[in-house]
Amino acid sequence: xxxxxxxxxxxxxxxxxxxxxxxxxxxxxxxxxxxxxxxxxxxxxxxxxxxxxxxxxxxxxxxxxxxxxxxxxxxxxxxxxxxxxxxxxxxxxxxxxxxxxxxxxxxxxxxxxxxxxxxxxxxxxxxxxxxxxxxxxxxxxxxxxxxxxxxxxxxxxxxxxxxxxxxxxxxxxxxxxxxxxxxxxxxxxxxxxxxxxxxxxxxxxxxxx
Amino acid sequence: xxxxxxxxxxxxxxxxxxxxxxxxxxxxxxxxxxxxxxxxxxxxxxxxxxxxxxxxxxxxxxxxxxxxxxxxxxxxxxxxxxxxxxxxxxxxxxxxxxxxxxxxxxxxxxxxxxxxxxxxxxxxxxxxxxxxxxxxxxxxxxxxxxxxxxxxxxxxxxxxxxxxxxxxxxxxxxxxxxxxxxxxxxxxxxxxxxxxxxxxxxxxxxxxx
Amino acid sequence: xxxxxxxxxxxxxxxxxxxxxxxxxxxxxxxxxxxxxxxxxxxxxxxxxxxxxxxxxxxxxxxxxxxxxxxxxxxxxxxxxxxxxxxxxxxxxxxxxxxxxxxxxxxxxxxxxxxxxxxxxxxxxxxxxxxxxxxxxxxxxxxxxxxxxxxxxxxxxxxxxxxxxxxxxxxxxxxxxxxxxxxxxxxxxxxxxxxxxxxxxxxxxxxxx
Amino acid sequence: xxxxxxxxxxxxxxxxxxxxxxxxxxxxxxxxxxxxxxxxxxxxxxxxxxxxxxxxxxxxxxxxxxxxxxxxxxxxxxxxxxxxxxxxxxxxxxxxxxxxxxxxxxxxxxxxxxxxxxxxxxxxxxxxxxxxxxxxxxxxxxxxxxxxxxxxxxxxxxxxxxxxxxxxxxxxxxxxxxxxxxxxxxxxxxxxxxxxxxxxxxxxxxxxx
DNA sequence: TATGAATGAGACTTCATTCAT
DNA sequence: GATGAATGAAGTCTCATTCAT
Numbered sequence: 001x002x003x004x005x006x007x008x009x010x011x012x013x014x015x016x017x018x019x020x021x022x023x024x025x026x027x028x029x030x031x032x033x034x035x036x037x038x039x040x041x042x043x044x045x046x047x048x049x050x051x052x053x054x055x056x057x058x059x060x061x062x063x064x065x066x067x068x069x070x071x072x073x074x075x076x077x078x079x080x081x082x083x084x085x086x087x088x089x090x091x092x093x094x095x096x097x098x099x100x101x102x103x104x105x106x107x108x109x110x111x112x113x114x115x116x117x118x119x120x121x122x123x124x125x126x127x128x129x130x131x132x133x134x135x136x137x138x139x140x141x142x143x144x145x146x147x148x149x150x151x152x153x154x155x156x157x158x159x160x161x162x163x164x165x166x167x168x169x170x171x172x173x174x175x176x177x178x179x180x181x182x183x184x185x186x187x188x189x190x191x192x193x194x195x196x197x198x199x200x201x202x203x204x205x206x207x208x209x
Numbered sequence: 210x211x212x213x214x215x216x217x218x219x220x221x222x223x224x225x226x227x228x229x230x231x232x233x234x235x236x237x238x239x240x241x242x243x244x245x246x247x248x249x250x251x252x253x254x255x256x257x258x259x260x261x262x263x264x265x266x267x268x269x270x271x272x273x274x275x276x277x278x279x280x281x282x283x284x285x286x287x288x289x290x291x292x293x294x295x296x297x298x299x300x301x302x303x304x305x306x307x308x309x310x311x312x313x314x315x316x317x318x319x320x321x322x323x324x325x326x327x328x329x330x331x332x333x334x335x336x337x338x339x340x341x342x343x344x345x346x347x348x349x350x351x352x353x354x355x356x357x358x359x360x361x362x363x364x365x366x367x368x369x370x371x372x373x374x375x376x377x378x379x380x381x382x383x384x385x386x387x388x389x390x391x392x393x394x395x396x397x398x399x400x401x402x403x404x405x406x407x408x409x410x411x412x413x414x415x416x417x418x
Numbered sequence: 419x420x421x422x423x424x425x426x427x428x429x430x431x432x433x434x435x436x437x438x439x440x441x442x443x444x445x446x447x448x449x450x451x452x453x454x455x456x457x458x459x460x461x462x463x464x465x466x467x468x469x470x471x472x473x474x475x476x477x478x479x480x481x482x483x484x485x486x487x488x489x490x491x492x493x494x495x496x497x498x499x500x501x502x503x504x505x506x507x508x509x510x511x512x513x514x515x516x517x518x519x520x521x522x523x524x525x526x527x528x529x530x531x532x533x534x535x536x537x538x539x540x541x542x543x544x545x546x547x548x549x550x551x552x553x554x555x556x557x558x559x560x561x562x563x564x565x566x567x568x569x570x571x572x573x574x575x576x577x578x579x580x581x582x583x584x585x586x587x588x589x590x591x592x593x594x595x596x597x598x599x600x601x602x603x604x605x606x607x608x609x610x611x612x613x614x615x616x617x618x619x620x621x622x623x624x625x626x627x
Numbered sequence: 628x629x630x631x632x633x634x635x636x637x638x639x640x641x642x643x644x645x646x647x648x649x650x651x652x653x654x655x656x657x658x659x660x661x662x663x664x665x666x667x668x669x670x671x672x673x674x675x676x677x678x679x680x681x682x683x684x685x686x687x688x689x690x691x692x693x694x695x696x697x698x699x700x701x702x703x704x705x706x707x708x709x710x711x712x713x714x715x716x717x718x719x720x721x722x723x724x725x726x727x728x729x730x731x732x733x734x735x736x737x738x739x740x741x742x743x744x745x746x747x748x749x750x751x752x753x754x755x756x757x758x759x760x761x762x763x764x765x766x767x768x769x770x771x772x773x774x775x776x777x778x779x780x781x782x783x784x785x786x787x788x789x790x791x792x793x794x795x796x797x798x799x800x801x802x803x804x805x806x807x808x809x810x811x812x813x814x815x816x817x818x819x820x821x822x823x824x825x826x827x828x829x830x831x832x833x834x835x836x
Numbered sequence: 837t838a839t840g841a842a843t844g845a846g847a848c849t850t851c852a853t854t855c856a857t
Numbered sequence: 858g859a860t861g862a863a864t865g866a867a868g869t870c871t872c873a874t875t876c877a878t
Binding site: 244245 | 846847848849850851
Binding site: 661662663673674676677682683 | 867868869870871872
């Protein structure tokens with residue numbers, strides 16, 4: 001399963017490097033993290049990192065793809081046996097908020113650096129991130145078919161709205177030291193907003209009122 | 210009448226530098242932008258930037274505060290005479306999507322770099338950004354009082370959800386060259402999701418179904 | 419009498435600049451002093467300095483030459499009517515130690531920067547400084563003729579020894595905040611050392627003893 | 628056996644850098660010496676200097692402390708077995724003048740830059756330099772006890788006078804291309820001045836005459 | 837495979853000097 | 858003459874990457 005670099009014991013070392021990178025990147029940001037600062041807690045020499053990753057950029061991308069890949073596979077499995085679109089949306093949202101506890105560093109890196117990465121890695125397409133969004137799309141499409149979401153719903157837009165809401169709430173949670181709210185309760189509230197906000201039967205509101 | 214120096218012509222020069230910084234930062238990201246790359250399109254020498262800004266960080270922060278300050282003042286004025294919470298929410302959302310056209314670069318810098326900035330400017334508090342979020346809070350509080358939003362609504366959470374949704378949609382819009390959707394239409398759809406998602410009378414949905 | 423630059427009111431301005439330069443150079447050293455740091459306390463604009471001095475180097479050299487010139491003229495006058503070589507040596511030494519109080523900054527600049535200046539102004543010959551040393555030479559030559567100093571005395575060497583001793587003692591005095599000793603008493607002690615150290619009749623001392 | 632890194636080969640490299648720094652600093656002065664100008668003759672890359680020294684200041688300080696430390700240890704050993712205070716004073720003076728030939732650059736750097744350093748490194752205490760002065764103090768104290776120096780001699784002052792005389796003579800020697808006098812003969816003359824100038828039995832001279 | 841000392845390109849920033857007003 | 862905003866050359870230092878061991 002090991003992607004690049006030496007195999008066998010090397011896979012362990014590679015994993016240690018990725019874990020250290022997540023920690024350091026999440027603490028200081030990609031550009032302020034030095035390769036040597038990642039090597040030290042990973043327990044390897046600076047040069048060793050270049051046996052497993054092409055360069056610093058590649059370390060970030062590998063981190064995105066591999067760790068995000070695990071997250072995608074995991075959420076897919078959880079959502080798979082969820083029943084209808086609404087319970088699956090709830091599972092998705094709960095899972096995302098739950099990641100804050102399980103994978104705080106990873107979430108933070110993705111939130112902050114994935115945005116940056118567009119700027120300096122023009123050619124990079126964040127495949128796994130798009131797959132994560134696709135999980136939402138899948139749920140939304142099913143919900144339209146089931147009739148629990150509006151039939152004219154713009155799925156592309158809605159999935160961005162859902163992800164954006166979750167992401168921003170996560171960011172605020174991660175950045176604030178105080179942990180103002182409970183992730184599980186927040187998940188429920190976000191679910192409610194979108195479950196109702198996307199529902200078909202609501203009467204139109206707004207300036208007509 | 211325009212003289213040299215920080216007064217008169219100087220203010221013009223400072224504005225040129227800020228504009229150039231927005232353009233370059235939005236194109237390449239803060240860390241990949243060289244001071245000289247900002248000086249050139251601003252039509253000043255590298256050193257001149259340091260007459261108006263303490264250093265590169267200060268340039269970014271000034272940009273956040275001053276330009277975001279204008280945005281906040283502007284949206285406040287627009288929202289002020291909007292009537293009830295719902296039409297004001299609609300105005301806010303429309304205005305945000307509208308900024309994509311009017312101030313694409315600024316929006317992009319704020320989206321991408323404001324997040325980064327937490328990492329390398331520990332002490333910086335994004336005052337104007339928080340004021341922008343406060344505009345949403347104000348609308349939500351009023352809506353609760355008016356009865357158009359749930360009385361038990363967690364305003365802190367909801368305002369993050371709204372901003373997050375708008376921000377993510379904006380980002381996708383800005384980053385994609387193809388401009389898949391029309392900002393105005395997108396605004397309407399986002400408005401609808403939140404107007405209904407935050408409404409009080411909806412029957413509870415979810416696992417009960 | 420004004421050397422360079424505008425005359426009339428200008429001479430006052432020039433003097434203010436020189437005085438400010440002495441203060442700043444003595445506090446921070448030549449290389450760490452900025453031209454603007456001298457302009458401010460002198461009450462002139464940065465550019466004005468260049469009306470009176472060719473450049474920063476010239477400011478230092480002018481300072482050496484003009485202020486040192488005054489010192490030389492002054493000590494010459496004092497020494498002129500001193501009588502024999504010994505009382506004139508005493509006057510010279512007393513005067514030098516006295517300058518510590520009257521012209522602390524100037525003395526400090528000369529001590530510290532005159533040495534440096536050899537390094538970056540290869541072509542500069544410190545005329546006035548050499549004239550100051552010549553005052554000592556004159557006294558020593560007279561003393562030899564009078565018979566109060568050894569006839570085989572190497573005047574070049576001895577004048578350096580005297581100046582070096584005074585200079586080092588001055589430096590220690592100027593740099594130490596505590597002002598350990600009284601300049602007048604120090605002058606007396608230095609005088610005694612050299613008066614006796616240069617005297618002819620002393621029996622040879624050293625390993626023979 | 629010589630390996631790379633700060634141990635083994637590294638110490639050699641560090642020494643090469645210090646030697647190059649002495650040469651360049653003595654030629655051009657600290658502020659006019661560029662780091663790259665030191666790196667080149669040291670045979671290392673610019674960045675390598677920063678593996679061995681924190682910054683340019685640290686390079687100068689290390690140079691002061693380490694090289695001056697060697698000089699102090701050396702003169703202490705030479706003086707140790709010198710017998711009485713007078714022969715030890717002679718050894719000290721001879722050794723100092725001798726350094727002009729053996730360590731011309733070092734002496735020049737210390738003379739010129741140690742003075743400057745007070746200005747820009749406020750916190751730096753030139754420990755080794757003070758130890759060098761202490762060697763003189765020791766001799767003077769012993770001489771007082773032996774009765775070859777005046778019992779009321781101000782040791783602090785006298786040691787400054789001796790060092791100042793030697794330093795100034797050295798400076799003149801080092802700066803003049805022509806090498807007017809022979810260091811050994813100069814040493815003898817300086818020795819004679821101080822041996823007699825500090826002696827106790829001399830009749831008081833000066834204003835009484 | 838692993839190391840980590842060494843490299844050197846390049847960025848930020850300073851500041852003496854100029855010159856339009 | 859006086860100003861001080863503007864200039865831009867140049868220096869220190871960092872750090873991703875290499876490669877001899």
